[in-house]
Amino acid sequence: MSDPLFPYSRGRHADPTPDAPALVTDRLTVCYPGTQRFALREVSVRANRGSRVALVGPNGAGKSTLLKAVAGLLPIASGSVQIYGNPVGACHHRVAYLPQRGDIDWSFPIPVSRFVLTGRYVHLGWCRRPDNRDREVVTAVLNRLGLGNLADRQIGRLSGGQQQRALLARALAQGADLLLLDEPLNAVDAETRDIIDTVMADLRGEGKTLLVATHDLGRLADVFDSAVYLQAGALIPAPVGAFCGAPCCAPVAEEASWAS
Amino acid sequence: MGVLIDPFRYTFMQHALFAAVLIGVTCAVLGVYVVQRRMAFVGDAMAHTTLPGLVVAHLWGWNLAVGGLAAAVVTAVCIAWVSRRQQVKEDTAIGVVFTGMFAVGVLLMSRTRSYRDLSHMLFGNVLGVTTQDLYLIAGVAVVVLMVLWLFHKELELTSFDPTHAEVIGLKAGLMRLLLLGLLALAVVTGIQAVGVILTNALLVTPAAAAALLTDNFPRRMLIAAVLATGCAVAGLVASYLLEASSGASIVLACTTTFLIVSLGASVYRSLLSADSTT
Numbered sequence: 430m431s432d433p434l435f436p437y438s439r440g441r442h443a444d445p446t447p448d449a450p451a452l453v454t455d456r457l458t459v460c461y462p463g464t465q466r467f468a469l470r471e472v473s474v475r476a477n478r479g480s481r482v483a484l485v486g487p488n489g490a491g492k493s494t495l496l497k498a499v500a501g502l503l504p505i506a507s508g509s510v511q512i513y514g515n516p517v518g519a520c521h522h523r524v525a526y527l528p529q530r531g532d533i534d535w536s537f538p539i540p541v542s543r544f545v546l547t548g549r550y551v552h553l554g555w556c557r558r559p560d561n562r563d564r565e566v567v568t569a570v571l572n573r574l575g576l577g578n579l580a581d582r583q584i585g586r587l588s589g590g591q592q593q594r595a596l597l598a599r600a601l602a603q604g605a606d607l608l609l610l611d612e613p614l615n616a617v618d619a620e621t622r623d624i625i626d627t628v629m630a631d632l633r634g635e636g637k638t639l640l641v642a643t644h645d646l647g648r649l650a651d652v653f654d655s656a657v658y659l660q661a662g663a664l665i666p667a668p669v670g671a672f673c674g675a676p677c678c679a680p681v682a683e684e685a686s687w688a689s
Numbered sequence: 690m691g692v693l694i695d696p697f698r699y700t701f702m703q704h705a706l707f708a709a710v711l712i713g714v715t716c717a718v719l720g721v722y723v724v725q726r727r728m729a730f731v732g733d734a735m736a737h738t739t740l741p742g743l744v745v746a747h748l749w750g751w752n753l754a755v756g757g758l759a760a761a762v763v764t765a766v767c768i769a770w771v772s773r774r775q776q777v778k779e780d781t782a783i784g785v786v787f788t789g790m791f792a793v794g795v796l797l798m799s800r801t802r803s804y805r806d807l808s809h810m811l812f813g814n815v816l817g818v819t820t821q822d823l824y825l826i827a828g829v830a831v832v833v834l835m836v837l838w839l840f841h842k843e844l845e846l847t848s849f850d851p852t853h854a855e856v857i858g859l860k861a862g863l864m865r866l867l868l869l870g871l872l873a874l875a876v877v878t879g880i881q882a883v884g885v886i887l888t889n890a891l892l893v894t895p896a897a898a899a900a901l902l903t904d905n906f907p908r909r910m911l912i913a914a915v916l917a918t919g920c921a922v923a924g925l926v927a928s929y930l931l932e933a934s935s936g937a938s939i940v941l942a943c944t945t946t947f948l949i950v951s952l953g954a955s956v957y958r959s960l961l962s963a964d965s966t967t
Binding site for chain 2: 436437438500501502518521522524525526528532533534535537538539547550551553555556558559583599603
C-alpha cells in the first residue's frame with residue numbers, strides 16, 4: 430500500500446507504537462457540540478489488538494459519541510484517546526468508522542461500486558485517481574458482502590440491509606486495523622445479519638480490532654470477546670448475569686508501562 | 690441553415706456567441722453540483738450581491754468583472770463565516786445579506802442616473818462583450834472546469850458523506866468553500882451574459898434538466914454542457930431575429946429546454962410503468 434503524494438491531513442501516517450493496544454481511552458470526556466453539557470464523562474476503555482468489544486447501552490447512553498470521538502469527529506474536552514499508541518488524527522488510514530445509515534445522503538447519484546471506492550480515498554489523497562488495484566479491492570469486498578451483483582446499482586435503490594452492507598464494504602475497503610461500527614445490525618434483514626456476522630467473525634482471524642455499538646444483548650457472548658456498558662455518558666458495571674467477557678476497562682495505571 | 694449562420698457575420702455576434710457558450714458551459718457544469726447540493730439559493734444570492742461591486746467598478750472606471758468578483762468573494766466568505774454559527778440559520782442569513790447588498794447597489798446606481806448601465810447589469814449585455822472580457826470569460830471557464838476535474842472525487846464525497854470525509858482527514862468545510870469560490874467566479878461571468886437577476890438560471894436550469902436524464906454524475910455534467918451550448922446559440926439567434934433582449938432569450942431557451950425534457954421524462958416514465966403493469 431503506497432502512501433499518498435498529497436495526504437488529506439498531515440501526519441496521518443504515524444507508525445503504531447509496538448505493543449500498544451489498538452485503542453485506549455483514558456478518562457475521556459466529550460461535550461455536545463457548542464455546549465458545556467457532557468455527552469461522555471471520564472470513560473476509560475481498552476481494546477487489545479484483535480479483540481471484539483461491544484458497546485452496550487440504551488439510546489443516548491453515549492455509544493455513538495464514544496465512536497465519533499475515537500474517529501476524530503468530536504472534539505475531546507478532557508482525557509485522551511490513543512490508537513495504536515498515537516493520538517486521534519495521527520493515523521486516519523488505520524481507523525474505519527461505520528456511521529449510522531441516516532448520516533449519508535442516499536439520494537446522491539452514485540453506484541455502489543463507486544460508493545465503496547471512497548473507502549480507498551484515504552490512501553490516495555489529493556489529485557491521485559483510483560487505479561486497478563483499488564478497483565480489485567472493491568470487487569473483492571463487494572463479493573464478500575454479497576453485493577457483487579449490485580455493483581452498478583444506485584445507492585438510493587438499495588434496501589436498508591444492502592445499504593448497511595455497502596457501508597461495511599467501504600469500511601473493509603479502507604483496509605483499516607481498527608473498525609468502529611455504529612449499530613451495524615440495526616433494523617437489517619436476516620440475510621444481512623448472517624453476512625455481517627460471518628464477516629465480523631472472519632475479521633478477528635485477520636487481526637482486526639472491532640468496537641461495535643449494539644442493542645443485541647442476546648448474542649453478545651457469541652460475537653464478542655468483551656462488553657462495555659454505558660449509561661448517561663458514563664461506564665457502568667455489567668448488569669447482574671449479563672455478558673462481560675475479558676475486562677476492558679482496565680485502570681489507567683496499568684497502561685503506564687507502554688505509554689511512557 | 691442560413692437563419693442560424695446569418696447573425697454571426699458580425700464580429701459582435703461572434704464575440705457574443707463565444708462568450709455565451711463559454712459562460713453557459715461553465716455555469717451548467719458547476720450547476721450540476723449546485724443542484725445536487727441544494728445550493729440554488731446561494732447561487733442566486735451571490736449573483737445579486739455582486740451589484741454594489743459592479744456599480745462601484747462602473748463609477749471608478751474599472752473592469753466590471755473585477756468589482757463583481759470582489760463583491761462575490763466577500764459574500765462567499767460571509768456565507769462560510771455565518772454558517773459556522775448556529776444562532777441564525779444559513780438560508781436566513783443569506784437572505785438578509787443578499788437583499789441588503791442588492792439594495793446598496795440600487796441606491797448607488799440611482800446616484801449615477803444612468804439607467805441604461807443599470808439595465809445592463811441587471812439583465813446582461815452579452816452583445817457588448819469586448820475582447821478583454823472574452824479572455825476573462827475563457828480564463829474563468831478553464832479555472833472552474835480544471836478545479837472541478839481535479840477535485841471531483843473530494844467534491845463528490847463531501848456532497849453525500851461529509852462524515853466519512855472528516856474521518857479520513859478531508860475537511861468538508863474546505864470543499865464547500867472551494868465550491869463557493871467557483872460559484873463566485875462563474876456568477877461574475879454569468880452576469881455578463883444574462884445579468885444579475887437571471888444568472889441563477891444558467892446555474893440551475895440546464896443542470897436540473899440533465900438530472901432528469903441520467904443518474905451518472907459525469908454524464909450529467911456533459912449533458913448539462915451540451916444543453917447550455919444549444920440554449921446559448923438558440924437564445925442568441927432568437928434575440929437577433931426578434932430584436933429582443935439577449936439575456937432573457939438565452940434564459941427562456943433554457944427554461945423551454947427544461948420543460949421539454951421534464952415533459953419527455955414523465956412521458957417516458959409513464960410508458961415504462963405501463964409496460965411493467967401489462
